[in-house]
Amino acid sequence: MGGKNASLGEMIRYLAPKGVKIPGGFVVTATTYRYFLKQTGLDKFIKKTLQGLDTKNFADLAARGKFIREAIKSAELPDNLKKEIVKNYQLMEKEYGKNVDVAVRSSATAEDVPEASFAGQHETFLNIQGSENLLEAVRACFASLFKDRAISYRVDKGFSHLEVALSVGVEKMVRSDLGSSGVIFTLDTESGFPNIVLINGSWGLGEMIVQGEVIPDEFLVFKKTKAVIDKRLGAKSRKMIYSAGRGIKKTRIVPTSQKEKESFVLNDQEILKLAEWSVLVEEHYSKKYKKWMPMDLEWAKDGKTGELFIIQARPETVHSLRDFSKIKEYALQQKGKAIVKGTSVGSKIAVGKARVILDAKNLGQFKAAEILVTDMTDPDWEPIMKIASAIVTDKGGRTCFSGETKILTDKGFLEFKDVYEKMKNGEEFLIYSYDYKNKLPKWKRILSSQKNKLTAIRVSVSQTGNTQNNFIDVTKDHKFYTYKNRELIKKSLKAIIKDKEAVCLVENLPASITNSVDNKLAYLLGVLATDGSIYLCPGVNGFRRGQITFTQKESPEKQEFISTVNEYFSGIFGKQMTAREKTTVSQLRGRTISGTVTDFRCYSLSIALQINQYLQNLPLLALSFSKESAKNFLAGVIDGDGSFYNNRIQIYASKENVFQAIIISCLRLGIVPQVTTNRNIYNIQIVEKMEEILALVKKIEISAREKILGTKLFAAKQIFGDIIDTINYKGRIKPYVKGNLFIDARKIKEYLLPLADINIKKELKNVLESSLRMQRISFVKDLGEINVFNVEVEADNELDHNYVVFTNRLAPLLVSNSHAAI
Known part of the structure; x- marks a missing residue:
C-alpha cells in the first residue's frame, strides 16, 4: 500500500469511528504496480537501465531517469488492470456524480516510515476528472518513482530501486480550492516541545503550503487545556485553484483578494476540531509504535460544505529524530591570497577544482569533489550539489527576506517579489536607505534583485520585546544594523537574538524626489481618504458621471471643520459643494435611533476622477509631501477619523493605501508611530510632535503636553557598556546597562552627556544626532524553507551597503545589503 495510503486506510478504519473525517476513495496497490511492471517487461528494462548507475554522475542520472519515466508513461496498462481501476472510479461516480474530481497521490512502500521520509519525492495530481485522465495520472505516478531526486534519495538511504514499489491513492477531492487547507504538526517544530499542536493554513489547495509558496496563517493549541493560545495572520498572497485545462495538469495559481489576505482561514471552533483530530492520530500511532510518535498531517476544508478533513498523515521525521548533541568545527591551517570575498553558508572548509557552469544543460560536465561556480543554483541541481566540495554563487546569498516583505521605493511601497519581477523586465528603482557618513536617510539605486529558496525565521520588533504581531520573515544570518559602544555595526540576526540586543530603525525619510503637494490639498485628501466617498457611475465608454460626498452631523464644534473642508474644496477645484440634509435610521439593541446629517456633495465627473486618482495613488503622492x-x-486624517486620548493621537485606517500614506507622512516628520490592529483596522498611535500636528486640526482644540515617556530610545549596554563607570549618573545607569534597558535620547543629552569626556561626548552626539533609534527584536518561529528575495544597492563603503525593510506593520528596519558578495 505504501505508507501514505496505508495510513489513510488505517485512519478510516480506526479513527473515522471516533469522528475524524477522511475522504473516501480506493488504492491501486503496490502489488498492482509490480504486476504492471512484470506484464509490460518494464521490471527487466528498469533493472538493466539502472545497472551500474552512479548517482554522482548527474548527466547519466538525468538521462537514465528520463528514459525510464518516458517508458512507464508510454506503456499500456494491462486490460484487466484498467478495468479494475475504471470499475472503482465508476463506484465513486455513483456516490459523488459523473466525472467525480479526485486527487491521485503517489505512496511508495518505503515512504513515511518513522526512519525515513520520501515525502515530496513523488507526484500528486489534483482535480483529475474522467476515467482516461485517471489512467494517465496513475501511469504518471508510477513514473515519478524514477524522478532524478527520488532515485538519488533511495541510493542515499540504502533502498533498492526494485524493492521499493509505489501504490496510488485515488481520493475524493475536498473542494479546498473554494475553501482552505494546510498542515499540522503535533509538536513545536522549533523546540520539539510535545504539548503543542501547530496548525498552518492558507486559502485554496494545499500544494502552496507544502511547496513553501505562501506565508500561511498559524495557530497554536495547547494540548492539555485544549485552548487556542496563539493566532498569527499570514500574508497568503496566492492560492491554487481548479483550472479548466485538459489532461492531468488541472490547477492554476491566482492572487488572493485583499479580504482573503486579511482574514484567518479557520475560526476557533475549526482550529480546536483539527487539533482534537490530530491528537487522536498521534495517540493511535504512538500506541502502535509503542513510543511517542509526533505526526505531520495535512488538512483541507471544503468551501462548498464547510466540512473539515484530514487528507494525509505521516510520522514526523525531521525534528523529532534530530541529534542536537554533536557539533563540528573546522580550522584553516594555511592561508593564501584572497581572490574573491563573500558570505559563507555554514562553517566548513573546502578544497577542489573550480568548475564554472552557467546553464543546467552543462551539468554533465561536473565531477565529484569539484567546486561549483555559477550564477544561481536551483533545487533541481540537488544531485550535483551533493557531490560538490563547495558551491560559489554570484546571486542568491543566504541572507534574504520573504517575498511579501515590503520596501519603500521611489514608486511607493512594493513587495520584494514584485520588485524582482519588475526588474527582470528592465524596470529601475530607488530604495529608501541610509547614508552612513552624513547619518541621514538617502535614496539609493537598486543594482540587482535575486530570488532563492532558503530556511527562514519570523522575528518581531517592539520597544518591549514582548509583541509578536509586528514581524518580518528573514533568513537568520541576515545582518542588521545595531550599536556596539556607540559604533554603528552590522551583526547577524541570530547573534543579535542570542545576545538579547536591539536593532536600529530609521526614523525619517530622504528628501522628496518630486515637487511637494499644496498644504490645503494635503489636508483635504486626509479628510476625504478617511471620511469621504467618491462615486463613479460607469457608462458605455468609461464613466458617465461622478460625485464627491462628505457627510457630517452639523454642530457648533464641527463648524470650523466643515467650513474649512468646503473652503479648501472650492478653492482647489473651483466648484462649491452643496449641502443637503437627510434623515438616518439605525437599530441599536432593538431600539430604533434616528437623526439628521448633512451631505456635502459636488457633482462633477472630472473632479471625482481627479480626486479618485489622488486617493488611489496616495502612498506615492505622500512621498512628495514636505x-x-x-x-x-495627518491633521485631515485626524479630523476625518482620528482622536486625541490619553495624551496620544489615535488614527484608524481600514484601507492599506491610506495606512501606507500615514506611515510615510509620519516618517517625513521623524515620527515612528506604534501600530496595532483590530480585525482589519490599523490603529496608529502618535506621541511625537503632537503639538505641531494638532495645531492644524480643525474639529476640536487640543493642547498636548510634553510626552514624558521617550520614543527615541537606545539600548544602554550597547551604548554605555564600556564607559559605565564614568557616566553612572547618581548610580542609576548600571541597572540599565546590566539589563540592556532602553534610555531616552532626551535623558542621555540632559544627564549623561555632561559626564562624558570630550571624545566620548563626540561619539554620543553622533549617536543622538543620527536618524536612527533602537527597538528590540525577538524570535517568533521557524518558517522552514520558503522563497526568499534580496537586492543589491549602490554604495561607497561597507557600512553604506544597506537599505530599509518594513515589518508587516511598517516599522522601518535598517539592514545590510544582502548580496552574496557583501
Whole structure:
C-alpha cells in the first residue's frame, strides 16, 4: 500500500469511528504496480537501465531517469488492470456524480516510515476528472518513482530501486480550492516541545503550503487545556485553484483578494476540531509504535460544505529524530591570497577544482569533489550539489527576506517579489536607505534583485520585546544594523537574538524626489481618504458621471471643520459643494435611533476622477509631501477619523493605501508611530510632535503636553557598556546597562552627556544626532524553507551597503545589503 495510503486506510478504519473525517476513495496497490511492471517487461528494462548507475554522475542520472519515466508513461496498462481501476472510479461516480474530481497521490512502500521520509519525492495530481485522465495520472505516478531526486534519495538511504514499489491513492477531492487547507504538526517544530499542536493554513489547495509558496496563517493549541493560545495572520498572497485545462495538469495559481489576505482561514471552533483530530492520530500511532510518535498531517476544508478533513498523515521525521548533541568545527591551517570575498553558508572548509557552469544543460560536465561556480543554483541541481566540495554563487546569498516583505521605493511601497519581477523586465528603482557618513536617510539605486529558496525565521520588533504581531520573515544570518559602544555595526540576526540586543530603525525619510503637494490639498485628501466617498457611475465608454460626498452631523464644534473642508474644496477645484440634509435610521439593541446629517456633495465627473486618482495613488503622492504638507495631511486624517486620548493621537485606517500614506507622512516628520490592529483596522498611535500636528486640526482644540515617556530610545549596554563607570549618573545607569534597558535620547543629552569626556561626548552626539533609534527584536518561529528575495544597492563603503525593510506593520528596519558578495 505504501505508507501514505496505508495510513489513510488505517485512519478510516480506526479513527473515522471516533469522528475524524477522511475522504473516501480506493488504492491501486503496490502489488498492482509490480504486476504492471512484470506484464509490460518494464521490471527487466528498469533493472538493466539502472545497472551500474552512479548517482554522482548527474548527466547519466538525468538521462537514465528520463528514459525510464518516458517508458512507464508510454506503456499500456494491462486490460484487466484498467478495468479494475475504471470499475472503482465508476463506484465513486455513483456516490459523488459523473466525472467525480479526485486527487491521485503517489505512496511508495518505503515512504513515511518513522526512519525515513520520501515525502515530496513523488507526484500528486489534483482535480483529475474522467476515467482516461485517471489512467494517465496513475501511469504518471508510477513514473515519478524514477524522478532524478527520488532515485538519488533511495541510493542515499540504502533502498533498492526494485524493492521499493509505489501504490496510488485515488481520493475524493475536498473542494479546498473554494475553501482552505494546510498542515499540522503535533509538536513545536522549533523546540520539539510535545504539548503543542501547530496548525498552518492558507486559502485554496494545499500544494502552496507544502511547496513553501505562501506565508500561511498559524495557530497554536495547547494540548492539555485544549485552548487556542496563539493566532498569527499570514500574508497568503496566492492560492491554487481548479483550472479548466485538459489532461492531468488541472490547477492554476491566482492572487488572493485583499479580504482573503486579511482574514484567518479557520475560526476557533475549526482550529480546536483539527487539533482534537490530530491528537487522536498521534495517540493511535504512538500506541502502535509503542513510543511517542509526533505526526505531520495535512488538512483541507471544503468551501462548498464547510466540512473539515484530514487528507494525509505521516510520522514526523525531521525534528523529532534530530541529534542536537554533536557539533563540528573546522580550522584553516594555511592561508593564501584572497581572490574573491563573500558570505559563507555554514562553517566548513573546502578544497577542489573550480568548475564554472552557467546553464543546467552543462551539468554533465561536473565531477565529484569539484567546486561549483555559477550564477544561481536551483533545487533541481540537488544531485550535483551533493557531490560538490563547495558551491560559489554570484546571486542568491543566504541572507534574504520573504517575498511579501515590503520596501519603500521611489514608486511607493512594493513587495520584494514584485520588485524582482519588475526588474527582470528592465524596470529601475530607488530604495529608501541610509547614508552612513552624513547619518541621514538617502535614496539609493537598486543594482540587482535575486530570488532563492532558503530556511527562514519570523522575528518581531517592539520597544518591549514582548509583541509578536509586528514581524518580518528573514533568513537568520541576515545582518542588521545595531550599536556596539556607540559604533554603528552590522551583526547577524541570530547573534543579535542570542545576545538579547536591539536593532536600529530609521526614523525619517530622504528628501522628496518630486515637487511637494499644496498644504490645503494635503489636508483635504486626509479628510476625504478617511471620511469621504467618491462615486463613479460607469457608462458605455468609461464613466458617465461622478460625485464627491462628505457627510457630517452639523454642530457648533464641527463648524470650523466643515467650513474649512468646503473652503479648501472650492478653492482647489473651483466648484462649491452643496449641502443637503437627510434623515438616518439605525437599530441599536432593538431600539430604533434616528437623526439628521448633512451631505456635502459636488457633482462633477472630472473632479471625482481627479480626486479618485489622488486617493488611489496616495502612498506615492505622500512621498512628495514636505514636512508642512505631511502635517496637514495627518491633521485631515485626524479630523476625518482620528482622536486625541490619553495624551496620544489615535488614527484608524481600514484601507492599506491610506495606512501606507500615514506611515510615510509620519516618517517625513521623524515620527515612528506604534501600530496595532483590530480585525482589519490599523490603529496608529502618535506621541511625537503632537503639538505641531494638532495645531492644524480643525474639529476640536487640543493642547498636548510634553510626552514624558521617550520614543527615541537606545539600548544602554550597547551604548554605555564600556564607559559605565564614568557616566553612572547618581548610580542609576548600571541597572540599565546590566539589563540592556532602553534610555531616552532626551535623558542621555540632559544627564549623561555632561559626564562624558570630550571624545566620548563626540561619539554620543553622533549617536543622538543620527536618524536612527533602537527597538528590540525577538524570535517568533521557524518558517522552514520558503522563497526568499534580496537586492543589491549602490554604495561607497561597507557600512553604506544597506537599505530599509518594513515589518508587516511598517516599522522601518535598517539592514545590510544582502548580496552574496557583501
